[in-house]
Amino acid sequence: MGTRLAQTELQANNPPVGIAIGGVLGYGIGHIQGALPSWRYEFIIIGALCTAWGIVIMILMPDSPVTAKFLTNHQKRITVIRLKDNQTGVENKTFKPYQVWEALKDPKLYLFYVLGTVCNLPNGGISNFGTLIVRGIFQDKLLAAVMQAPYGAFIALSIGLCVYLNDRFPNNNRCKFVLIFLVPNIVGAFGLRFVDSSHHAGRYICYLLTGPYNAAFVLILSLQIANVAGHSKKVFFNAVLFLGYCTGNIAGPFFYLSSQAPRYELGIWSMIVSHLLEVVVICLLWFMLKKENTRRDKLQGHEGLTAEQILEKRRTEGYDRTAFEDLTDRENLNFRYIY
Incomplete structure (x- = not known):
């Protein structure tokens, strides 16, 4: 019991590589025969x-490119200049209440809160009860722990593939990739719900398929960062998204009833519903951002122009100037949303 609780607690807070390594460590630590219970050694180590x-991290990681000791002054200037294209501005420590008020009136704020919640409600459940679900398949607690290693590795590969594809494709494909990487999760969740308990391999494969939601959430984080400008507004958005993250992780485990172990029917249904709601919210966000970009293109007379013509037109309209001012995405008409 103690080993399983320690293992699930580790998974709830670890990235994919941590899940993979944690599974192997949990298996090894579970064999320790010492004065303390094995789960205590896990927490200590x-x-x-x-x-x-x-x-x-505290010693070596800088809080911004400007304070990065490993960058030359020329490299620091380059990192700041690169912000020009996304028009999100540079860090400004001055708190601006009007930007927070604007954030509260921005529909994107509530969509990102919902996304933070529904993305992480499955995480709160599967990260805490994944080992118990796998134990229901393999009937061995130590084997269930080590079988988390392929799960973590699959998540890491999913995130790597997602980031690679997003880098290779042009802008405005992020919502599309979020939806693509949600498909395995939905398939896997339905499989865990309906595949018979006697099909051990099939159920384990379905469990593995519930991992790529992490890749989708990575892109959602990038969507939030790319689509909010103004430092105070951006910080407030970050806080609200993190609030949704916490809400989902807190609520998720409550759907996994001990009376339903090891299939956890209600918990699996919570995953299915959450992912389907995520699809709806992503499609709504996609529609809103694309519509606003079209409106701004019409307003600035960019319709029908090539990328080179738009760039030349922006140079004459103060595009460089607005890039480094602490303007919100609503104030700055040169800002374009990424979807």
Whole structure:
């Protein structure tokens, strides 16, 4: 019991590589025969590693490109200049209440909160109860722990593939990729719900397919960052998205009733419904952002122009100037949304 709880607690807070390594570590630590229960060794060892890595990050990681000691002054200027194209401005420590008020009136804020919730409601459940679901397949708690390694590796590969494709394709494909990477999750969740318990391999494959939602969430984070300008507004958006993240992770485990172990029918249905709601919200966000871009193109007379003509027109309209001002995405008509 203790080993399973420790393992699920680790999964709830670990990235995919952490899940994979945590599964192997959990298997190894589970064999320790010492004065303490094995689950306590897991907390001690993993906690010590996390503490040590936290100290490394605190010392070495800069809070912005400007303070990065490993960059030359020329490289620092390049990182700032690259912000010109996305028109999101540069960091401004001055709090501007009007930007927060604008955020509260922006429909995107509530859509990103819902996305943060429905994306992470499955995470709150599957990360805490995944080992128990796998144990219901393999009937061995240590084997269930080590079988999390392929799950974490599959998530890491999904995220890597998602980022690679997003980099290779032009802008305004992110919503499309979110939907693509949600398909395996929906298929896997339906499989966990309806594939018979006797089909162990099939159920485990379905469990693996529930992992790529992490890749979809990575793109949702990038959508939020790319589509909000104005430092105070951006910080407020970040906080609200994180609030949705916490809401989903808190609520998720409550759908997994001990009386339904190991199939957890209600928990699996919560995954299915959450992913379907995510599809609806992404499509709505896609429609809104595309519509607003079209409106701005008409307003600025960019319709029918080539990319080179638009760039030349923007140079004469103060495009470079607005790039480095602390303007919100609604204030800055040169801003274009990424969808």
